[in-house]
Amino acid sequence: MPDELQEAVCLALASACGLERGARLVVGVSGGPDSLTLLHALHALGFEVIAAHLHHGLREAADADAAAVEAVARRLGVPLVVGRDDVAALAAAGRQSLEDAAREARYRFLFRVAREQRAVAVTVGHTADDQSETVLMHLLRGSGLTGLAGLRPCRRLPRWDAEIPLARPLLGVRRTATIAYARRYGLPLRWDASNWQRAFFRNRLRLDLLPRLRVENPALDAALGRLAAVAAAEEDFLAAEARRRLTAVLAAEDDKFVGLQRQAFLAAPLALQRRWLRWAAARLGAPEVGFEHVEAARRASAYPGGGARDWFAGLVLWVEPATLWVAQRRATLPAEAWPQLPGEQAFPLEPGGSVALASGWVLTLSALSPPPDDPHTSPATAWLDASALAFPLMVRPRRPGDAIAPLGMGGRRQKIADLMVNAKIPPRLRARWPLVVSGEEIVWVPLLAVAHPARITAATTAAVSLSLRRNA
Amino acid sequence: MPDELQEAVCLALASACGLERGARLVVGVSGGPDSLTLLHALHALGFEVIAAHLHHGLREAADADAAAVEAVARRLGVPLVVGRDDVAALAAAGRQSLEDAAREARYRFLFRVAREQRAVAVTVGHTADDQSETVLMHLLRGSGLTGLAGLRPCRRLPRWDAEIPLARPLLGVRRTATIAYARRYGLPLRWDASNWQRAFFRNRLRLDLLPRLRVENPALDAALGRLAAVAAAEEDFLAAEARRRLTAVLAAEDDKFVGLQRQAFLAAPLALQRRWLRWAAARLGAPEVGFEHVEAARRASAYPGGGARDWFAGLVLWVEPATLWVAQRRATLPAEAWPQLPGEQAFPLEPGGSVALASGWVLTLSALSPPPDDPHTSPATAWLDASALAFPLMVRPRRPGDAIAPLGMGGRRQKIADLMVNAKIPPRLRARWPLVVSGEEIVWVPLLAVAHPARITAATTAAVSLSLRRNA
Numbered sequence: 048m049p050d051e052l053q054e055a056v057c058l059a060l061a062s063a064c065g066l067e068r069g070a071r072l073v074v075g076v077s078g079g080p081d082s083l084t085l086l087h088a089l090h091a092l093g094f095e096v097i098a099a100h101l102h103h104g105l106r107e108a109a110d111a112d113a114a115a116v117e118a119v120a121r122r123l124g125v126p127l128v129v130g131r132d133d134v135a136a137l138a139a140a141g142r143q144s145l146e147d148a149a150r151e152a153r154y155r156f157l158f159r160v161a162r163e164q165r166a167v168a169v170t171v172g173h174t175a176d177d178q179s180e181t182v183l184m185h186l187l188r189g190s191g192l193t194g195l196a197g198l199r200p201c202r203r204l205p206r207w208d209a210e211i212p213l214a215r216p217l218l219g220v221r222r223t224a225t226i227a228y229a230r231r232y233g234l235p236l237r238w239d240a241s242n243w244q245r246a247f248f249r250n251r252l253r254l255d256l257l258p259r260l261r262v263e264n265p266a267l268d269a270a271l272g273r274l275a276a277v278a279a280a281e282e283d284f285l286a287a288e289a290r291r292r293l294t295a296v297l298a299a300e301d302d303k304f305v306g307l308q309r310q311a312f313l314a315a316p317l318a319l320q321r322r323w324l325r326w327a328a329a330r331l332g333a334p335e336v337g338f339e340h341v342e343a344a345r346r347a348s349a350y351p352g353g354g355a356r357d358w359f360a361g362l363v364l365w366v367e368p369a370t371l372w373v374a375q376r377r378a379t380l381p382a383e384a385w386p387q388l389p390g391e392q393a394f395p396l397e398p399g400g401s402v403a404l405a406s407g408w409v410l411t412l413s414a415l416s417p418p419p420d421d422p423h424t425s426p427a428t429a430w431l432d433a434s435a436l437a438f439p440l441m442v443r444p445r446r447p448g449d450a451i452a453p454l455g456m457g458g459r460r461q462k463i464a465d466l467m468v469n470a471k472i473p474p475r476l477r478a479r480w481p482l483v484v485s486g487e488e489i490v491w492v493p494l495l496a497v498a499h500p501a502r503i504t505a506a507t508t509a510a511v512s513l514s515l516r517r518n519a
Numbered sequence: 520m521p522d523e524l525q526e527a528v529c530l531a532l533a534s535a536c537g538l539e540r541g542a543r544l545v546v547g548v549s550g551g552p553d554s555l556t557l558l559h560a561l562h563a564l565g566f567e568v569i570a571a572h573l574h575h576g577l578r579e580a581a582d583a584d585a586a587a588v589e590a591v592a593r594r595l596g597v598p599l600v601v602g603r604d605d606v607a608a609l610a611a612a613g614r615q616s617l618e619d620a621a622r623e624a625r626y627r628f629l630f631r632v633a634r635e636q637r638a639v640a641v642t643v644g645h646t647a648d649d650q651s652e653t654v655l656m657h658l659l660r661g662s663g664l665t666g667l668a669g670l671r672p673c674r675r676l677p678r679w680d681a682e683i684p685l686a687r688p689l690l691g692v693r694r695t696a697t698i699a700y701a702r703r704y705g706l707p708l709r710w711d712a713s714n715w716q717r718a719f720f721r722n723r724l725r726l727d728l729l730p731r732l733r734v735e736n737p738a739l740d741a742a743l744g745r746l747a748a749v750a751a752a753e754e755d756f757l758a759a760e761a762r763r764r765l766t767a768v769l770a771a772e773d774d775k776f777v778g779l780q781r782q783a784f785l786a787a788p789l790a791l792q793r794r795w796l797r798w799a800a801a802r803l804g805a806p807e808v809g810f811e812h813v814e815a816a817r818r819a820s821a822y823p824g825g826g827a828r829d830w831f832a833g834l835v836l837w838v839e840p841a842t843l844w845v846a847q848r849r850a851t852l853p854a855e856a857w858p859q860l861p862g863e864q865a866f867p868l869e870p871g872g873s874v875a876l877a878s879g880w881v882l883t884l885s886a887l888s889p890p891p892d893d894p895h896t897s898p899a900t901a902w903l904d905a906s907a908l909a910f911p912l913m914v915r916p917r918r919p920g921d922a923i924a925p926l927g928m929g930g931r932r933q934k935i936a937d938l939m940v941n942a943k944i945p946p947r948l949r950a951r952w953p954l955v956v957s958g959e960e961i962v963w964v965p966l967l968a969v970a971h972p973a974r975i976t977a978a979t980t981a982a983v984s985l986s987l988r989r990n991a
Binding site: 187188191192195248251263266267271273276281284285288316318338 | 658659660661662663664667720723728731732735736738739741742743745746748749750752753755756757759760788789790791793810
């Protein structure tokens with residue numbers, strides 16, 4: 048007579064994990080009816096099971112739990128590995144809740160046993176009821192798709208092991224069914240007294256809210272299970288798409304900053320913008336970023352200008368015309384793409400000489416020559432009338448009040464500050480932008496402006512060219 | 520003194536719909552505090568509002584509702600359009616619930632008024648509480664991402680109008696705030712008595728469950744609102760991706776069938792497979808397809824063979840090696856891609872003659888000629904030894920027991936049925952597959968096999984060629 052629960056377990060392992068009878072599995076067994084049922088069912092199905100129980104010395108009942116697991120394992124003739132951890136001490140050391148510390152200790156233990164025993168998967172006894180609790184808890188606390196995907200039927204968790212998956216073959220089985228199974232096969236029915244403490248949100252959900260909701264929809268657990276399955280697949284697809292398309296948007300990346308190409312970011316679908324911002328925050332070691340912060344960053348990204356703006360968790364946003372930076376407050380953003388003086392000092396520049404700037408950029412002054420036919424070839428080169436210049440020229444950072452009369456503006460003077468604002472040079476790059484000066488007059492702002500008084504005219508007989516380039 | 524609710528309305532319209540003060544809006548006003556508050560706030564903000572009220576004669580209070588709306592519109596000096604519909608009759612005619620019929624009648628009315636009044640949007644008074652109810656209702660009844668996206672702050676609904684959007688500027692505002700606003704501005708506080716009838720699931724949600732859940736999370740409505748916003752963007756992205764990638768998977772499409780390229784379908788992400796199946800069902804006029812049916816179709820798609828398999832709602836699945844068909848039970852799937860006899864009868868074929876098959880396919884027999892150097896050029900052409908044939912040849916459908924000794928199998932005979940199975944010819948195409956017969960012997964199965972006894976040998980002096988082609 049085939050057992051319905053066993054069939055469900057068998058099918059779940061095959062379809063979600065590709066695991067067939069005979070596979071060597073570690074079964075995490077707490078001593079409660081769900082995990083004992085799982086152990087019994089897997090053993091009955093012909094899987095090669097190794098029971099694993101972590102005694103975390105938290106409750107008085109812990110010794111009795113261990114004894115119950117031992118008795119069942121002995122009865123089934125299944126090997127049992129018992130571990131021991133001081134979860135209270137771990138929680139204190141890691142500033143975690145007891146629950147979180149216990150869960151971490153448990154998974155660390157189970158995957159260690161799996162590696163030692165050369166098992167192909169770790170299985171745990173989460174049921175459809177656990178799935179309902181998880182999905183609803185995420186929903187009620189505010190969660191995106193990631194949370195609604197709930198517990199996965201089979202998943203690799205690189206945090207615990209890169210290869211061995213965690214399988215939950217009871218995820219489609221109601222708790223009433225595991226209890227009935229435990230009764231049918233004479234498994235001990237032990238209850239963790241903390242399950243009844245309404246101080247925990249999850250317990251209130253289980254004891255009060257879910258029963259009330261099941262009155263509305265008796266098939267609630269199936270509905271939430273379907274939602275989780277759909278959400279899991281859509282989450283996986285979205286995460287993969289966000290990763291795949293990130294490469295086309297990512298301008299720079301480091302432990303201290305992430306640069307996104309602003310136009311490509313703005314043109315991307317909203318769902319990807321949000322996911323990239325969440326990724327950027329995680330990449331920089333920030334905790335999970337909330338919806339409001341994500342939306343604030345999206346709004347900010349529409350308006351370039353200004354310096355660093357506080358974001359959250361010590362991160363800042365720099366919204367530059369070409370790049371949206373997410374960075375740690377003290378991070379120095381990359382400036383390699385732009386000409387920058389290496390420091391505050393000025394450098395003399397003689398005809399035929401050059402000045403080494405930061406990041407491999409070089410500013411060169413040619414020897415005197417006849418004027419060219421067309422002096423306006425590139426913003427990286429400026430031809431000037433040598434007779435208008437006093438050598439050596441100087442290359443220096445800007446000073447308050449600096450101005451230039453740019454070519455093509457009829458000799459009108461413009462402040463360097465305004466010139467940079469108009470050219471959308473990010474503020475952080477302005478202080479060390481190299482200026483080429485003759486006497487007191489700025490004659491070239493590399494990439495931005497040539498001085499009208501020093502321009503090549505029909506009367507020019509001797510000329511020099513200034514040029515900027517970057518050595519790769 | 521700026522009013523907080525008015526500011527929220529203004530911001531919502533600008534950010535979700537790009538609508539600014541002065542825009543001409545139709546406001547759907549039921550007479551309840553939410554819609555009256557919306558009317559008042561939009562008017563106060565300087566939008567050009569037209570109130571629209573549909574009297575659907577359902578409740579005794581309907582006249583009083585209309586009177587309340589009229590009084591407020593008059594007080595504000597706002598134009599009011601009142602419509603009237605017999606919703607009970609509509610519900611009976613359309614076999615709908617009263618609620619559904621009333622909603623349909625309301626939207627039809629509001630968009631008609633908007634067109635007549637040249638308004639740029641229809642606005643309605645849904646609040647954050649309505650959003651919470653909608654999201655939870657979808658969740659508890661079982662829903663994918665589409666349902667969790669809930670009510671949209673601004674959306675075009677092609678069903679009602681291709682251009683004019685439906686805006687919900689109160690979607691971020693709690694109902695407590697609209698009531699406080701209504702009190703503050705002396706708007707009538709009228710309640711629809713049916714709101715208190717616990718016979719409706721939505722009412723039980725509003726009256727019992729949501730208040731209980733808000734004890735757990737006082738910011739529940741904000742959390743559900745965020746979830747809806749995230750789900751909406753992810754839904755939009757997934758829907759757009761599913762549409763975009765469908766073109767690479769769609770093999771054929773009609774009101775009666777949808778063909779998906781099976782290999783491409785199987786290789787696609789799970790989330791897209793599910794969406795394409797949902798799309799196919801909708802394309803064929805079926806009601807919303809449930810999760811279990813989607814999963815059944817996915818499982819079926821892995822195993823080609825057999826004929827039509829029942830799916831749901833009168834639809835069937837045909838799983839062919841190259842194509843997954845979703846079709847109405849009586850649909851004739853396209854066979855144009857394959858040679859098919861036009862009916863049951865047989866056709867004589869003389870040298871130099873031809874037979875017209877279905878869908879522009881033609882089978883031609885050449886005149887007698889010397890044998891070619893290489894008779895095996897294409898499965899659409901067969902060269903045969905004329906001395907082994909009795910003219911006229913016949914072209915006919917298969918009969919029970921038909922067999923051929925295919926070239927290259929050492930003269931061993933094979934049943935035509937097996938030949939077709941091995942060649943993965945879909946069963947529905949086998950009955951009318953043309954067979955070329957000489958006397959009692961099948962000499963060519965177009966595209967599949969040439970008869971060994973009729974092959975070209977070194978001794979052949981006169982040959983004919985049979986060829987199959989399709990006239991475009």
